[in-house]
Amino acid sequence: DGGITQSPKYLFRKEGQNVTLSCEQNLNHDAMYWYRQDPGQGLRLIYYSQIVNDFQKGDIAEGYSVSREKKESFPLTVTSAQKNPTAFYLCASSTQDGPGYGYTFGSGTRLTVV
Amino acid sequence: SQQGEEDPQALSIQEGENATMNCSYKTSINNLQWYRQNSGRGLVHLILIRSNEREKHSGRLRVTLDTSKKSSSLLITASRAADTASYFCATDVVSGGGADGLTFGKGTHLIIQP
Numbered sequence: 001d002g003g004i005t006q007s008p009k010y011l012f013r014k015e016g017q018n019v020t021l022s023c024e025q026n027l028n029h030d031a032m033y034w035y036r037q038d039p040g041q042g043l044r045l046i047y048y049s050q051i052v053n054d055f056q057k058g059d060i061a062e063g064y065s066v067s068r069e070k071k072e073s074f075p076l077t078v079t080s081a082q083k084n085p086t087a088f089y090l091c092a093s094s095t096q097d098g099p100g101y102g103y104t105f106g107s108g109t110r111l112t113v114v
Numbered sequence: 115s116q117q118g119e120e121d122p123q124a125l126s127i128q129e130g131e132n133a134t135m136n137c138s139y140k141t142s143i144n145n146l147q148w149y150r151q152n153s154g155r156g157l158v159h160l161i162l163i164r165s166n167e168r169e170k171h172s173g174r175l176r177v178t179l180d181t182s183k184k185s186s187s188l189l190i191t192a193s194r195a196a197d198t199a200s201y202f203c204a205t206d207v208v209s210g211g212g213a214d215g216l217t218f219g220k221g222t223h224l225i226i227q228p
Contacts, residue, residue: 006156033215042118042202042218043157050214058215090156102147102159103204103216110154 002027006091006106012114013078013085021076021109023091030095032074033103036060037088046089049074078111086113118146118203118219126225133190135222137203138183144206146179147216148188151200160188160201190224198226 004025013019025032031050035043045058049068063082068074074093078085088110092103121136137146145164149157163170163179163186170177176189190197200223204216 004156035218040220042220043204045215045217048215056214088154092157102149102162103157104159105149105156107156108154 004093004104004106006109011109011111016080018077018079021089023074024072025093029093033092034076035090085111118205120203120219120222124223128227131193133193133224135188135201137186139205142208144208146186147204149202193226195226195228
């Protein structure tokens with residue numbers, strides 16, 4: 001079945017560590033996105049990519065980095081520069097074809113700083 | 115600031131009743147989408163309404179869009195316990211073109227009492 005896979009489901013990070021969250025899709029979608037969700041809040045856009053080897057900053061990119069070396073993969077690195085990384089991270093993808101389609105989301109990674 | 119704001123923040127109704135949630139936004143949009151999120155999970159796309167559409171139906175869902183008031187509503191008819199979830203509106207904002215990320219509201223938490 002086509003979909004988006006995020007791993008791991010739970011991740012614990014020590015202060016000062018970088019961690020990488022995985023996002024893989026087999027939907028042949030061009031565009032991929034990373035959102036952050038804090039308790040009781042909506043989603044805020046971290047980074048997005050419309051095509052391989054290209055990506056743009058979203059509203060809260062500071063302390064995060066991404067790469068898009070393959071169409072299927074869009075990993076997110078939470079660096080030590082991110083001062084408050086504890087949150088629920090959601091990856092999504094969408095097709096660029098047509099006048100507008102909904103996003104397909106992964107099941108999320110919950111990151112906790114210990 | 116949030117582009118979309120849902121109202122109410124929380125809603126509790128009896129099973130079988132109808133549930134109505136509203137969304138207001140600030141800038142011109144290409145389309146508006148509604149998503150559902152069960153606790154601790156990713157978002158699921160429910161319905162998309164384009165800026166030139168006024169009403170759309172999908173099963174027990176009815177969405178309206180009033181671009182003059184910059185508002186949308188989601189109606190869930192004959193609610194079921196399984197409808198308990200958070201519901202988010204998301205706007206695809208008119209910009210320079212390209213899929214540069216949906217903007218999400220903070221959501222309405224819907225509880226269906228058995």
